[in-house]
Amino acid sequence: MVELHTARDPRFPPLGVAVDVVVFTVQEGRLLVLLTRRPDTPPFAQHWSLPGGFVAPNESTDEAAARELGAKAGVQDVFLEQLYTFSAPDRDPRSRVVSVAYYALVSPDRLGDQPGARPAHWMQVGTHADGELHVDLPLEPAMPQGLAFDHALILRTAVDRIRGKLEYVPIGFQLLEPQFTLTELQKVYEAVLGQEIDKRNFRSRLLKSGLIRQLDAVRKGPHRPAKLFEFTSRTF
Amino acid sequence: MVELHTARDPRFPPLGVAVDVVVFTVQEGRLLVLLTRRPDTPPFAQHWSLPGGFVAPNESTDEAAARELGAKAGVQDVFLEQLYTFSAPDRDPRSRVVSVAYYALVSPDRLGDQPGARPAHWMQVGTHADGELHVDLPLEPAMPQGLAFDHALILRTAVDRIRGKLEYVPIGFQLLEPQFTLTELQKVYEAVLGQEIDKRNFRSRLLKSGLIRQLDAVRKGPHRPAKLFEFTSRTF
DNA sequence: ACAAAAGTGTTCGCACTACACCCATGC
């Protein structure tokens, strides 16, 4: 802890502390992550990067992450949890910056306009057959490849986390509107996990779990209407 | 991230960054945690606290935690993982300090002398019937009660983590010598989980898992000798 | 009537739980 110095010990100067937020959503069966464009100046000029920013003196990293989420994605009161802290001394080539990474889950209906000053876009996170991830960065001419800083590592860590967590914590509903059909819920699971799920097993498991409750309404579509469900509790 | 300023933006000054390490060991069926004594000066004068210290400019938090572990507990090359980052603005009343907490698992045979300048002691972590934790702090006269800073929260987070992790990752062997008996392993599990385990179920589960291999040696004692085992891999 | 998505049950194997007695050794 803090014993080695009282005010400032020159061997241990304060460091830059930032938050980076991996914002996920699922649309049309695809897992999407929000990326922003780096400025035209080095380092990583014009690369894509995770939204993030420095922590202010009077706020926790949780608050800084929530603030970033509002500023860059235009959303509030969404699922947001700490992921991991990345601290390699050279992760930012300009100066020492420790990044406390967060991940957020946002349902498409809560996505507002993106008020960010620089462009922010939703990119699909795909899974190769060998388990490797790839982000579908647009291949504009002369577009730099790869994510800025160590953001590819942060993204991979975040995807691993939500996949592991999805299997034993009901976080899937964070990516859906309050009312949903079982097929919609299954599509979310499949998008996050990157693999298909058996429909009958999925449905019986969810119904037995007591996590969801059937409503008296249906979603009409071009075919047979689907029963609507809601989660029994929005907190857990 | 770094985009908001290049060198230094006065709204986002650098912050103190420290590591705190929750070092666990198991001895005689008791889960122990290493605590150090705060100095005689505020804040938290003479309170017990987790070992920790500031992060140097040229090291990662992983390296800082390993360095702390060597300095305060006298051990190297032990299991050490990042736990969580604690960042409440007022968690250190003197100045803003963000703490990246780690937890370590050390087997008793690897514990060396404690080279720390101030006293460090192993305190038992017990579990009440209602699930609450308690640390058996020595009740010296005029001894301040409770851990310094937010260290009670960090400890509780660490205990929850190793309990959850023990059930699906083989971390138990980190707390044992390379060769061990099944009873010794079971005692470790019971100490960490804070509850008793059925002997037959425990043994059949471990043997079926393939994680351990029986050796041709036995541990002699005052009674029937016990077969010795080792873990099939020391990495996972 | 046809296309498309919704909805539904059974079997099988495995893992977890509960539970009680004999065995090998030192003293």
Added chain:
DNA sequence: GCATGGGTGTAGTGCGAACACTTTTGT
């Protein structure tokens, strides 16, 4: 021979995995 910890098996139950066809609606 006795005290002490080491070592073993079975029955019951619940959960996840595999697997294919019928139903309902819109067009």
